[in-house]
Amino acid sequence: MPDTTIPRYFQLFNEIAIIEQLARAMFEARLPDGMLVTHFSVLNHLVRVSDGRTPQDLARAFQTPKTSMTHTLAGLERHGLIDMRPNPRDKRSKCVFITDSGRRFRDGAIAALAPDLAEIAEAFPQEEIIPLLEKLTALRTWLDARRDRG
Amino acid sequence: MPDTTIPRYFQLFNEIAIIEQLARAMFEARLPDGMLVTHFSVLNHLVRVSDGRTPQDLARAFQTPKTSMTHTLAGLERHGLIDMRPNPRDKRSKCVFITDSGRRFRDGAIAALAPDLAEIAEAFPQEEIIPLLEKLTALRTWLDARRDRG
DNA sequence: CTTGTTTAGTTCGATTTCGTACTATATAGT
DNA sequence: ACTATATAGTACGAAATCGAACTAAACAAG
Numbered sequence: 001m002p003d004t005t006i007p008r009y010f011q012l013f014n015e016i017a018i019i020e021q022l023a024r025a026m027f028e029a030r031l032p033d034g035m036l037v038t039h040f041s042v043l044n045h046l047v048r049v050s051d052g053r054t055p056q057d058l059a060r061a062f063q064t065p066k067t068s069m070t071h072t073l074a075g076l077e078r079h080g081l082i083d084m085r086p087n088p089r090d091k092r093s094k095c096v097f098i099t100d101s102g103r104r105f106r107d108g109a110i111a112a113l114a115p116d117l118a119e120i121a122e123a124f125p126q127e128e129i130i131p132l133l134e135k136l137t138a139l140r141t142w143l144d145a146r147r148d149r150g
Numbered sequence: 151m152p153d154t155t156i157p158r159y160f161q162l163f164n165e166i167a168i169i170e171q172l173a174r175a176m177f178e179a180r181l182p183d184g185m186l187v188t189h190f191s192v193l194n195h196l197v198r199v200s201d202g203r204t205p206q207d208l209a210r211a212f213q214t215p216k217t218s219m220t221h222t223l224a225g226l227e228r229h230g231l232i233d234m235r236p237n238p239r240d241k242r243s244k245c246v247f248i249t250d251s252g253r254r255f256r257d258g259a260i261a262a263l264a265p266d267l268a269e270i271a272e273a274f275p276q277e278e279i280i281p282l283l284e285k286l287t288a289l290r291t292w293l294d295a296r297r298d299r300g
Numbered sequence: 301c302t303t304g305t306t307t308a309g310t311t312c313g314a315t316t317t318c319g320t321a322c323t324a325t326a327t328a329g330t
Numbered sequence: 331a332c333t334a335t336a337t338a339g340t341a342c343g344a345a346a347t348c349g350a351a352c353t354a355a356a357c358a359a360g
Contacts (some may be wrong), residue, residue: 012283018294020166020170056338126158205309
């Protein structure tokens, strides 16, 4: 392996980390004060994927420790955006439901974000983004599988 | 704009966020206990870009608030990996230098990471990565410039 | 030179993240 | 059924992140 190889992969992850940071800042600037991307992501997941999941399901979906998810869900519940009820299938567990208020909040956030995304879509049209997305998905899938192995 | 457009850009940033998280976990698993990617990144920057920068320069380079950089640098100094001296050009300011110990630490970290990166390089050869990297760099540059504008 | 504004860095406090340890329940093995 | 182990969720504490307010120094305008 030539010694220009390693730096390139470093750089790859570095670019990804910077984009993540910039995108997070951009998103959060559109959310009401105190609301973080974390909160939005959970609400979005509840709408897109499904309601009624357990906190543990959500923690796994976001690759985050369950204690972090407890914290995030507590915040969402405090704001009345989700509702947690006992899990009839498992008395240790709970089911997380999005409330009407949470659904409105999520829709509002998407609407608030849309102009930014539209601007990005103008600068980077879909034809460019689709193959990029494919490669990133492949990389993410691989890293994810690797993590499970070792 | 068809309504499949927005979700695709959502998904793009989502994949990026997940990769960032997985890569961070992978990197940190190779660093000694208590050492974070943040610390390594600063040391690496001091070697790759240049020594003797001010904390503010570093904060700008990493797009992070200066208070966070103060914190990171304090940790590095406590471990003897960097050295901070008064800035002869500006009495408010400091210059950050990497120590021999810091350099060894950085080299060791890279060596410890190399097998992981080699594994990735095997699964995703450079021919695949180079265009990906180009597109990501373009996206990062654009987001960065946009942030400066407004 | 004096005054007002900007900038570098730090301190402080609020919040997030997340590892450890714990309780309660579920599941597997015998 | 009984015991051992695994799992769901939480409480708690340590560390990281970062905004606001502060001090000291630089710089700009008159």
